[in-house]
Amino acid sequence: MGNTTNIRIAIQKSGRLNEDSLRILKDCGISIDNGKDQLKAAARNFPLEVFYLRNGDIPQYLRDGVVDIAIIGENVLIEKGVDIDVAEKLGFSKCKVSLAVPKGVAYNSIKDFEGKRIATSYPNTVRQYLEKKGVKADLHIINGSVEIAPNIGLADAICDIVSSGSTLFKNNLKEVEIMLRSEAVLAVSPKISSERKEILKKLQFRIQSVLQARQ
Numbered sequence: 001m002g003n004t005t006n007i008r009i010a011i012q013k014s015g016r017l018n019e020d021s022l023r024i025l026k027d028c029g030i031s032i033d034n035g036k037d038q039l040k041a042a043a044r045n046f047p048l049e050v051f052y053l054r055n056g057d058i059p060q061y062l063r064d065g066v067v068d069i070a071i072i073g074e075n076v077l078i079e080k081g082v083d084i085d086v087a088e089k090l091g092f093s094k095c096k097v098s099l100a101v102p103k104g105v106a107y108n109s110i111k112d113f114e115g116k117r118i119a120t121s122y123p124n125t126v127r128q129y130l131e132k133k134g135v136k137a138d139l140h141i142i143n144g145s146v147e148i149a150p151n152i153g154l155a156d157a158i159c160d161i162v163s164s165g166s167t168l169f170k171n172n173l174k175e176v177e178i179m180l181r182s183e184a185v186l187a188v189s190p191k192i193s194s195e196r197k198e199i200l201k202k203l204q205f206r207i208q209s210v211l212q213a214r215q
């Protein structure tokens with residue numbers, strides 16, 4: 001029986017990071033056997049298995065050691081996986097996590113958020129940020145289409161990812177505070193075995209060459 005060890009990598013199943021994550025693996029000379037229809041795929045020429053997962057679930061999979069590594073947005077790690085190590089910054093999927101208010105609202109400072117209702121998918125990030133600034137606000141946690149919240153009277157403001165800014169623009173919102181800047185990173189499970197750490201080293205070596213060539 002062939003009993004070779006593979007390193008298990010989680011990548012985003014669908015969404016912004018998916019394509020760029022597959023591209024960097026490809027640029028590393030790793031060819032993955034099949035598309036996104038299957039949730040698991042093996043590489044043909046590298047000891048690697050790909051798991052296509054939901055972004056928000058990846059930190060827990062890493063923590064549990066169900067996957068060894070992941071390509072994930074730093075913003076998701078900051079929100080849900082502060083305990084998880086980053087091996088490499090990958091330079092793509094750059095975005096901000098920002099606070100925004102309706103265009104027509106005058107904005108002076110972070111103190112303006114005192115007592116306000118903020119809709120967000122990033123409660124930990126917002127809570128920490130506001131705590132540091134000494135501001136108390138009321139958080140409404142929603143999982144998507146956050147920018148609609150002020151228009152339907154659910155919140156006074158929102159906190160979400162800003163990439164091109166077009167979602168803010170289309171919903172008549174303006175960015176007033178940038179809480180953090182994020183990009184895709186290679187994250188590592190605290191439970192990775194030493195055998196798989198050796199495979200990780202080889203992968204990192206390839207990733208570093210790819211990133212250098214991209215500069």
Ligand code: PRP
Nearest residue numbers: 144145146160161162163164165166167
């Ligand atoms: C993401 C994010 C923002 C938007 C930012 O939403 O939640 O809403 O993209 O990108 P932009 O600045 O380029 O417009 P997504 O489209 O993934 O949908 P969702 O929030 O419903 O998951």
Ligand code: MG
Nearest residue numbers: 144145146167
């Ligand atoms: Mg959105």
